[in-house]
Amino acid sequence: MKEIYEPKFVEKLFDKMSSSYAYMNYLTSFGFSERWRKQCVKALHIEDGKVVVDLMTGMGECWKHVLNKNTINSQLIAVDFSSEMIKQAEKNKLKFPHSKITVLKEDVFHNSIEDESADYIISGFGLKTFNAEQINALANEIDRLLKPTGTFSLIDVSVPKNNILKPFYMFYLNNIVPLLGKLFLGSPETYKMLGIYTEAFGDSKNAFQIFKRDNFEVEYINYFYGCATGIKGRKIK
Secondary structure, three states: OHHHHOHHHHHHHHHHHOOOHHHHHHHHOOOHHHHHHHHHHHOOOOOOOOEEEEEOOOOOOOHHHHOOOOOOOOEEEEEEOOHHHHHHHHHHHOOOOOOEEEEEEOEOOEOOOOOOOEEEEEEEOOHHHOOHHHHHHHHHHHHHHEEEEEEEEEEEEOOOOOOOHHHHHHHHHHHHHHHHHHHHHOOHHHHHHHHHHHHHHOOOHHHHHHHOOOOEEEEEEEEOOOOEEEEEEEEOO
16 A cells, blocks of 8 residues: 555556546546535635645646636646646646646645745645655645645545445445546546545545644534545644
C-alpha cells in the first residue's frame, strides 16, 4: 500500500485518467461530485478582489464555482503536478477569458506561491491520495500560504458509516466503477484505485485531527450521509 502514496505513482495515475476523468467523475457520482464541489467552495464565502488558491486542481473543476459575477476581480492560482491534468486545466482556462487565472504545474508541497498570499484555499478530491504524514505536510503548506484570518475548505469522497448504505456504496466503488473505467478508458485497473484510496482514507476525521492546531479553527463536514466528507477552517494567527 505504501507505493500508492508515492507522488510519481499518483501523478502517473492521474495522467492516465485525464482523458476520461471529467465525465467519469460526474457519471460515477450521479452528479453529486459537482454538487459537493459547489458546497465546498460555497463554504468559503469568497469575496471579490481576493486571492484563491486551488490545490490539486485537476482540470479546474472547482473554478466555475469560484469565478462568477460576484468574484470578477478575484485572482485564482491553480496547482497540480499531473502534466495531462494541467493540459486539461489550460483548456478549461479558455472558458474564463475575463478572469485572472494562473495555472502552475507544481507539486503541492513544493510550489512557488508566496508566503501568506492566499485569502482562500480550496481542494476537491485530493485528500485521499495522501497518507497521514502527507496530510500533516499539507496542513503546514496551507498554514504557509494563508494570510492571517484566511480560510480553507477541503473535500473528498468517503466511506459512509451507515450500515445499510456502506456495503452498497463500497461495492459500487470497488466493482461498478472499474467496469465503467474499462468501458471509457479500456482499463478497469486505473479506476479501481478510487475504491482502494477511499477505503484506506475512510473519511476526513483524520485530517480534521491533524488540522486541529493552535493557529487553525477547524470544522468537520459531512456531505450526503458521509459519502463525502471534508474540513473547513480559518487561520487565526
